[in-house]
Amino acid sequence: MAVAELTSPAASFAHNYNNANRLRSSQLYAPSSSCLSSDHFRSRYRSTVLPRITCSVNQVQNSAPVQVEAPKDKAECYGVFCLTYDLKAEEETKTWKKLINIAVSGAAGMISNHLLFKLASGEVFGPDQPIALRLLGSERSIQALEGVAMELEDSLFPLLREVNIGIDAYEVFQDAEWALLIGAKPRGPGIERADLLDINGQIFAEQGKALNAVASPNVKVMVVGNPCNTNALICLKNAPKIPAKNFHALTRLDENRAKCQLALKAGVFYDKVSNVTIWGNHSTTQVPDFLNAKIDGMPVKEVIKDDKWLEHEFTEKVQKRGGALIQKWGRSSAASTAVSIVDAIKSLVTPTPEGDWFSSGVYTSGNPYGIAEDIVFSMPCRSKGDGDYELVKEIQFDDYLRSRIAKTEAELLAEKRCVAHLTGEGIAYCDLPEDTMLPGEM
Amino acid sequence: MAVAELTSPAASFAHNYNNANRLRSSQLYAPSSSCLSSDHFRSRYRSTVLPRITCSVNQVQNSAPVQVEAPKDKAECYGVFCLTYDLKAEEETKTWKKLINIAVSGAAGMISNHLLFKLASGEVFGPDQPIALRLLGSERSIQALEGVAMELEDSLFPLLREVNIGIDAYEVFQDAEWALLIGAKPRGPGIERADLLDINGQIFAEQGKALNAVASPNVKVMVVGNPCNTNALICLKNAPKIPAKNFHALTRLDENRAKCQLALKAGVFYDKVSNVTIWGNHSTTQVPDFLNAKIDGMPVKEVIKDDKWLEHEFTEKVQKRGGALIQKWGRSSAASTAVSIVDAIKSLVTPTPEGDWFSSGVYTSGNPYGIAEDIVFSMPCRSKGDGDYELVKEIQFDDYLRSRIAKTEAELLAEKRCVAHLTGEGIAYCDLPEDTMLPGEM
CATH class of the missing domain: 3.90.110.10 (Lactate dehydrogenase/glycoside hydrolase, family 4, C-terminal)
Structure with a gap:
């Protein structure tokens, strides 16, 4: 089943809604594989250095009659969150707000490990706000990021409706309405603030460009990675389509x-x-x-x-x-x-x-x-x-x-x-x- | 100012209420030291092996006219949570429920590091339930536990009204209405389940005795440390005053x-x-x-x-x-x-x-x-x-x-x-x- 690329949250909602209805018309269905296979991953990212990702957890030896392909979304959906759902048809969710996309960089790090579970629990945006998490990691951290996604699966948060993980900001930031930019290179021994400004500045210049290109035009951006003020300045200068007022450095x-x-x-x-x-x-x-x-x-x-x-x-x-x-x-x-x-x-x-x-x-x-x-x-x-x-x-x-x-x-x-x-x-x-x-x- | 030892949550409330009124009668006041001094700690726990605890953070070079001694509570209160408060007098808190005491063992570990912030945020017991956290660590983890208490301070959770830390279950479990027993010796290489049953069983036998002696008679006990079923059995057998029905092993x-x-x-x-x-x-x-x-x-x-x-x-x-x-x-x-x-x-x-x-x-x-x-x-x-x-x-x-x-x-x-x-x-x-x-x- 080919799925159209998404361009807006509204389209995303329609996608899920339609897809759910299509799936319901079949009697029994199951994902062909709920986790990211190594080959799938390589072809998505055209990377030759990515380590082999084993698939021992979610790989289903499927005997169900109907096979559903993994959706071809912009970033990789994860496990149970690849399954479609039907918010509209659910009686109890009728009073819910429209799904919002929250992008988080440095998503495999310790700050995110606390933050993501707070976002997913409803503590931040409220008990009537379903959310999609779009998690940006690095090639080094992508396995850990899968671990985070597995723990989010096991937490059964009702409001968490989508989880996508990836290593390309241009894919992960797609349609983001919030971008929480936590990832940055930590300051090692002998690295001065000036060096760090340059190293991390390049990351934030790139992420600014990505936000400018693919995020919601009114995305709110919170920069946590240090030096956060100047990182935020670099980010906003590289995202001229987004109002400068929308950028925050965490103090x-x-x-x-x-x-x-x-x-x-x-x-x-x-x-x-x-x-x-x-x-x-x-x-x-x-x-x-x-x-x-x-x-x-x-x-x-x-x-x-x-x-x-x-x-x-x-x-x-x-x-x-x-x-x-x-x-x-x-x-x-x-x-x-x-x-x-x-x-x-x-x-x-x-x-x-x-x-x-x-x-x-x-x-x-x-x-x-x-x-x-x-x-x-x-x-x-x-x-x-x-x-x-x-x-x-x-x-x-x-x-x-x-x-x-x-x-x-x-x-x-x-x-x-x-x-x-x-x-x-x-x-x-x-x-x-x-x-x-x-x-x-x- | 000497403060009476507390024997019940009601007494605790009265203590805080009265103490707040007393404090208010003075024009200006400040704790003599908001952190635990090494000497203070040693005398409380009569331990000679406890490492020196430095006091660089909260030690106040105080020039205020009125000095307030650290309260002589059963377990050590921490930092800002040693300050008294007056729930009754606060207009906005009039609809709050009565403060409950939640004891957590293994409080400096990673599970607790997630759990404590969820408890303190109101996510678990609700937005109208003020809580007191009573955190049990070990001699090895007591400094880390201070770090946890510092982060709880910095989080400004309105519902978190007391934090006590200590290494003696008989002090920390005092008046606990919930006991979340997370701490257990992890299974090292070569340790079999039978060995672990004995090693951790002794911990839970001791904690059962402590709960029996000092906790609320209707305390609810949740055993997380493994092997959790048999640890819970050991715990309840050592706590005959507490209904056996109140003990849970986490599945x-x-x-x-x-x-x-x-x-x-x-x-x-x-x-x-x-x-x-x-x-x-x-x-x-x-x-x-x-x-x-x-x-x-x-x-x-x-x-x-x-x-x-x-x-x-x-x-x-x-x-x-x-x-x-x-x-x-x-x-x-x-x-x-x-x-x-x-x-x-x-x-x-x-x-x-x-x-x-x-x-x-x-x-x-x-x-x-x-x-x-x-x-x-x-x-x-x-x-x-x-x-x-x-x-x-x-x-x-x-x-x-x-x-x-x-x-x-x-x-x-x-x-x-x-x-x-x-x-x-x-x-x-x-x-x-x-x-x-x-x-x-x-």
Whole structure:
């Protein structure tokens, strides 16, 4: 059975619907093989270096009368998710929303291993939102990615209706309405931030092009792989068809950590802390803002009357958290990073509580704070819950906050010069003064 | 400020309530140190071998006028969770249920690393159920456990109100209303099932005694550490004050995997598969029941007309899943195991859908199927959602199912003889015929 290539979520829905009806007309059916055969894989990707993928798990010695071929979708569907289904005909799913496609890069990594199960459980997009996961791995990780897909199968999440895995962003990002870009090369020994900007920048330039070519034109993009601000800038510069406003660099874990440290210092539970902004770069120049933050509705400076702590120790505590965690736990903070990605998405798909805001690294052009245009800078945002956001206007500044914002702004402008060759703005010139990677960051 | 030791959840609530009021009467307060100091730890546990625990993260150089001592609770509270709070006074939490204590052993392991964040997010017990996590680690894992607690802090879960960590079950299990016993010694090379029964049996005998002594008298106990059926039996025999009915051995991952394999074979989405029972031991003698299972409301045998597959390949596919996953993913199935623990708990705290059931390893005495009394055997259960369950009566048996049930029953009776020294029933006599550990199981 040949299946037409999909071009939009609506087409995808129709595809599944029609296909299900066709299948139902036969009495008994079964997939010829539910897993990815080595030959199938090689021919899809025209790769000669891909290792042999064994098929011991799902290979069905089929004696059923009707054989169904694996659908010829853009990326490889996996196992039980290759089976068609019929959302419309299911009485209990009539109140469900239209299926959305969520692409995730670095899908075989530890952050994704937490995040994917949260997405599939309905925790992020709600109990009435069926989802399709489109998972991008690498040749090295494709077997692990199959393992992830198997665990997603075994979890029986009712809302998870499709899982596709692949190693080509142009296939995996097809029709994506959300792109969560987690995969990046980790910083090995001796690799400086400038090197990493170039290595990972190339990945994000390529993924920007792929999003531009095949994703939904209003795709929301969340960049987690570091250096995430400048990666997000590179990505958006390579995706001119997608509004620059749709790109986010994740600074939510920093915000969450800042809230926790303020709570600890003030001796209150963390749910009393609000209006915390992380300004600028996701690096050691970042500025956790205590001037505008509130505890129990009161300005932080009226509750924590310890300027020395606020001006010196607070920022350090937020920034050293990742390194301290690695020391304790032996690995980087995958679980809480995944939670912060969930928080960041939820902040865009649910209305922001009255009077509060959230931090996200977003495009600066047109910002009301006088921050340089045309970079990705973490700033305070508010959302109506429609996936979009606006910058918060009622923000106070003092000399201390201004001077620290200027420093992180200068760093991001320097990073931008470093990657000019990747943003289409000429020849790169790299003069980063120091290593500002956050401790414990990959 | 000295704080009285807690003896019940109600007392705990009052403690927090009163303490919060006391704290509020002072203008400014902060914990003297939010993390566990090495000296403090040593004196609590009277241990000389505990490694030095560094305190670089949360140690506050405090200049606040009022110092608050770390509460002298039964287990060590962690960081921000040592801070008091006032549920009653919070307008928005007035509709919340009473806080429940959830104890988790093996809390620094990978399964727990998924499970704890699901518990804390409200996914398991609901959005109106505040929880306290009481985490049991070992001397070897206590630092990692601090790392887990730090990530829980940074996740800002509103429902997570207390986190205690410790290495003594008699402290950590205090007032537990749920005990999720995940920790067990993994099976190293050359260790047979009989050896593992003895090694882990001793752990579960001790934890049974601890639950008996300090947990809530109606605590629900879910045993995940293997060999889980006999571990659960040992645990319940050492906890005579707790109803034997309250002990469960986890076979839900097997049930989920069986559902997925039936869906794959029938070519339907997994939400069409119901009434799947796993009978017996969580080992290779387990019996995934296709006689009573249904696909789209029809008996499986009417949909999958392939007896050879059902009688031979189906069980093998379910059992080999864990091993296949390790091959692909390089580690055991932590994420989907955590999902199945969530499913198992939810099956007890939400009413079972009309006509369906779920599998759990439970105490056999009084069972309607003629299975030997006084063992822990996976059987079909139904719940009203009150934490309790009843066995399903309308079950069909045929000779094939009876003979396979007899085999897994014989194995569990043999395992019981192996651990007689741990259940208080005399001298152990171990004649396990073969190694029946599931592939890929720890």
